[in-house]
Amino acid sequence: MRPAPKAKVRKARLLVSKVDPWSVLKMAFLLSVALGIVTVVASVVLWTVLDLTGIFDRINELLRDVAGTESSFDLKELISLGQTASFATIVAVVNVVLLTALSMLSAVLYNISSTLVGGIGVTLTDD
Template identity: 70%
Template sequence: MRPAPRAKVRRARLVVSKVDTWSVLKLAFLLSVALGIITVVASLVLWLVLDLTGLFQGINELLSMLGGSAEGADIKKFLSLGNTALFSTLISVVNVILLSALSVLGAILYNIAASLIGGIGVTLTDD
């Protein structure tokens, strides 16, 4: 018995000549919000790990030894969990705005460049 003959692989060569800026904005916004959530959660987990390992206490002892003050310094007053969450949330919001705006700008620049040089060629195959 002979095996069935293999069909020819079809190939299509396409050119990405335009990118929809609205779609780029939606995707960039969604991905940057996900990155912002990851940033906030990671900073809070890092703060908890540093607190559980006693790093803040060690820094307080080092600062009181170097400063020579009797009452000592309290680094957790400045780097509290609330301040860390607030700072990472602010950074994430700014990151969402900047990434969304820069992605739209990149899409506009791609559309201008694609109109001048023809876009990016893509070859699709049928397996």
């Protein structure tokens, strides 16, 4: 018995000449929402870790030593968990809007520039 002949690897050279702005908008929106959720969760986790390790108390002690004993400065009141989560949510919403708009603009600019230069060449192979 002869072994089966090995199939020849096929290659296809293609050009990405146009990107659909609507699909880029949808994908960019979903990915930026996911990034926004990660931002909020990471900021809450970071604040919780700083609180559990006693970093806020150490900073308060340091500021009392520097400013004197009459200082009643409390860092937890200034940067509470609620304020941190609110700020992170605002940053996440702004990032969603900006990243979606920039992705859409990038798709439109790519379409304009690909009409001038022909697009990006891609080679696909069959393994």
